[in-house]
Amino acid sequence: MRRIGIWIALGGLLLGTAACGGGSGGRSGGTAAKESLSVGFVAEPANLDFTSTEGAAIPQALLVNVYEGLVKLDQDGRIQPLLAEKWDVSPDRKTYTFTLRKNVTFSSGAPFTADDVVFSLGRVRTDWKLKIKSQFDVIDKVDKKDDTTAVVTLKRPSNGFLYALATRLGAMFSRTGVADLANKPVGTGPYQLGAWKRGDSIRLDANPKYWGTKPAAGTVTLKYFKDATAMNNALLTGGIDVISSVQAPESLQQFADPNRFTTVEGTTNGEVVLSLNNGRPPFDDKKARQAVRYAIDHKALLDTAWAGRGKLIGSMVPPTDPWYEDRTGDYPYDPAKAKELLGGKTYTVKMRIPNLPYAVASAQVVKSQLAQVGITADIEPLEFPARWLDVVFKQGDYDMSIINHVEPRDMGIFADKSYYFRYDNPAFGKLLASADEGSEQQQTDDLKQAAKLLSDDAAADWLFLFPNLIVAKKGVTGLPQNAIAESFDFTGLAKQ
Amino acid sequence: MSGRRLNLGLVTGGALVGVVVAAALVSFVWTPHDPTLVDAAGKLREPGGGYLLGADKFGRDTLSQLMVGARTTLYVGVVAVGIAAVVGTPLGVAAGMAPRSRGWLSELIMRVNDLVFAFPALLLAVMLGAVYGAGTLTAMIAIGVATVPAFARVARAATMQVMVTDYVLAARAAGRRGPAIAVRHVLPNIGSVLIVQASVSFAIAILAEAALSFLGFGTRPPTPSWGRMLQESQELLFSTPRLALWPGLAIALAVLGFNLLGDGLRDHLDPKLRSARG
């Protein structure tokens, strides 16, 4: 009996410690500095060099916040001045003259001049290791007119150039700040890298030398979560202030209390594509591809796989692009028609998807629905990014996949027949080329037609447009309604 | 002396395992609904009607998923334990039978065994999954390989006990060769120990499969698996906790069942072994 007493005492001691810990922590949790914010993200960058490493995570964290370009994209998808106060386009639309902002310095202290523009844009061709740098192939030369004027000459008129300049390709680097891009980014932006705890978080501190309006939040911590539930729990328990992108939409009702949380629901550039391998049977046959599009009940898919959040789309254009047309009526849910198109044949196909929540959820619905028309899809989740990129994206060894194509204005990927869709329609390529060179109206008309062509050809199926779902603690303001740029802009974020 | 209580364990364990096995067998011929059929209209259907335990966010019947999940669980367990037994037992017997003059053989086998032991199931599964793609098969192989040392150790210890018994000494004196002794005397006598080990390993395999599925290295969707059901239910833990409850309960009861069965068998088959490693 005496011994039981000891045990109970021990247990009590333990509980006591826990309780004490709980108490003190509750207090210290509330004392977080007002001007510091922490934002939960899904994918941690492997390094900080987006000139040589693919992936959305690096520009998401650094572009606009640490690195700035001459121009930037606003919430409505329009080009706005940033480091360039203004720019003039020559009548032949081949010469762009940028007037640079004065008194801009890099976080290293070096001044920002037209020399840096020449350096940075030139570096894309010489040092960048990404294939997207081909978007700048259209640049003929970049010249410094004076310290605050830079002139870019294009080989031909391009509607896409200025837009590309607003992406990471247009980021301005200091001539003295590119020695260790992977670990030490140097930019002109409102933030600079504070600390990087690998596997945990990146801290951005306000850049004291920033040329523009100082951001409201002095410190922004980007916390990385591999698990959607863990991220939700972190917001629920005050570990973070913002979930940058909800990965478990069914859980949103946890944040329904408006006295505690703010929810933002908007759109993104992310088309969740059911990719079909146009290059090999059975989906080299247009009828088989069309059958897939008829066989899928997109509404049901969105409702079950992603809690009905997001929009249905029918082609590779998000509603925020000027040439958007509603194409969801092209292939209404019609399993009978799908069976008819398949001609009574049945297929077994490899559905190789990235092991990401939206893909795994959607794949199960797709599989179930395709089974109804005689297509057996074997789901194989591959680790994202490495293995999926290797097997599906690079080798094209797949029949079907599901991936969210987040890049803005990315219809062009269907024009590249070596792209993993293996879609090959010269007419589509011509439309895109003509759109880039033509007038603004021409661009819009051509791209509308291109989107229709893609849909008619059933080059892929578009499951839904990924929603911009942000949840934040009540009082956090400046959250972007739509996520259509490459970056998550922290400059407007504030608490209370 | 405490025989009655231990029998209770055996009976309870047997019953729990029996339920799992029965559910798995029945699922081959009948489930209330197609466990993978997505039904948007039945999303998060409450229990009742034809859906005894309700449905998940895809409108899939939870009971049907549990039943087919039992199949997955048993499948993984049987293959993993099978691999472990088939590889580990001969190694252990060989190590246990090795005469003193060939002590190095025993030593070598056991050292390699220790080395394999240093690669736990999860590590192997992650590595295998990285090479061949994660799935039920890689999970089974990883768990199986990681369980080999347990079998080898138990088989070796039991063999060493058998080797000093009179009938083996007699058989050796009569000039019987090693393999003959192994088959005629050793295996039948260490059988009970191995059965116990199999039962305990089965429980461990179920837990390992659940952990792997949770990490995304286990059974592929949409094949129902308890571990993945649990993982998928996480986002709905607040609003629909029953989705986590059922697979969680299924895992716990199955593991409990196999553990109780193992302990019960141990006591039943050989009371001396009660303290042995397990």
Place this chain on the structure above:
Amino acid sequence: MIVYLLKRLAVLLASVAAAGVAVFAFMAVLPGDPAEIALGVNATPEAVAELRARFGTDRPPAAQFLDWFGGLAHGDFGTSYVTSSPIGPQIAERLGVTTVLVLGGMVVALIVAVPAGTFAAVHHRDPLGAAISAVSQVGIAIPAFLAGILLVFVFAVKAQALPSGGYVPIADDPAEWLRSLLLPWLSLGLVQGAVLTRYVRSAVLDVMREDYLRTARAKGRGRMGALWRHGLRNASIPVVTVLGLQLATLLIGAVVVERVFVIPGLGDLLLNGVAGRDLLLVQGVVMVLVAAVLLINFVVDVCYAVLDPRLRGAR
């Protein structure tokens, strides 16, 4: 004793070397060229070739292995192909976190298991002892990650008493460090404690049947006195074995728990490495984990020798 330890140490070193070969060989089978992966799908062939030369992956495997394994000897794990930063410091930092996690879990397990197991053994005929056995059986049947999820749900989300995840280095804030580790410790420790309880119970039961305990009582010690003075140290020998096995289990359990609690430990590093095809990193982490398990086995053997005089000098 010295001879025994030296022999055991030699076995340890040989095992680590063998493990090194195994790990390296396994990783060599991994599809994918690290240089190509590091540069992404859009990389130009020249860039890939250049990087390959820089990584040294264009050399024969044997040379690569010797280079790598030789480096390990003085703590050099190489430079990551993906993050282009040295791996050694990363592993060292993560290993510290995981070690704290695992040892804390073990302490929780011991705090639970030793009293509970002893009590259950001493009272193995009472309902209370049987109840403890039953509870421990149920505890074993609960996966650690499920325990973690439930603990988070109850203590973090509902009660808002503890953080749901994350890790605060002890240097930043000791109180927060403790708070951030309490739930992970509990989820590792309670489940492991349940397992350990059974072993402690069975070890104590065995010891209670030992003749020398009867001798002790014949000398005039009471039941508990005899158990305390003569039983516990003897019972600790089998428990130390299990403890060694369990540390290995915990090390792996930590991988899952780190995922649940968003703790930047070795497991997290490993899964990241696998997902990012950071070959050298995975190789390094696996090697460290395996070496840790082997080291634990070694320590267990040393503990035997310390605890059990029969082993000293005997070998």
Place this chain on the structure above:
Amino acid sequence: MLTVEGLSVRAEDLELVREVSFGIGPGERVGLIGESGSGKSLTALALMGLLPDGVTASGTARLGDRDLVGVPERRLKDLRGRTVSMVFQEPMTALNPLMRVGAQVAEVMTLHGVAKGRARERAAELLGRVRLPDPERIARSYPHQLSGGQRQRVMLAIALANEPDLLICDEPTTALDVTVQKQMLELIAEVAPALLFITHDLAVVASLCERVLVMYGGRVVESGPLREVFKHPRHRYTEGLLAASRLPPRGTRLATIPGAVPAAGRFPGGCVFRDRCAHATETCETAPDLTGPEEPTGPEEPTGPAELTGPEPRGDGHAFACWHPRG
């Protein structure tokens, strides 16, 4: 000095020792013999209060003026190791393998109030007294470094440390080599106070004891002075036991008792030996009393459960419980 009356030992519903009664006078050396499974060791353990879990004793046993049965552990503790000591059968396991021998000897003294330093000195003395060579070295050894005989001497040293009134030895020499056995017995004979010596080896009893109790099936079937019982066994079991222990003349078959000792609880009702006894008749279905030879024995005795009705068969009387005694 030691008086045992109606001592029974039960495990759940099994009666393992039934109604055992005997006495030991000061300085007297009594042997308790019988095959394994006859209940000898349980009887001894019951006297020590060291019965295994779930096994309980009833009846009375008094040592001097102290009760030994049905007394709380707390009170027995003081007696054990001081007033009554025991040496167990298995020297290999009876010592704590993790503790030095000297400490284990000293422990029994410190437990009963001897100061630590004094106990340590005396431990070495005692080890010398049980004729262990180089007692200082032995005291520093661990049990595994000693031979079986040496360990049993250590056990004896422990048992004698507090100079008990009664020493119980449970087959202390069975596990030892024959030569060691002899030395050990001589030692016990030399140092023992009053002794209860349990063995299945009749020769050992013959060399050591003055009086003997024969147990079978949990009962004392015969008791009396050693010479009397060995020369003129009355119980058929004792007769068999003696016959089996005698070396047979060349060419004749080794005498054995037919059959084997049944498992606990499987003994027949009535005379427990009747299923192995060549002389058994229907009468034997009734349990015979343990009585002296002068008592009439026959079928006209009342049937029913055996009860001790006659005078206590202690002292010098030769008593037996058999319907068909020899001679």
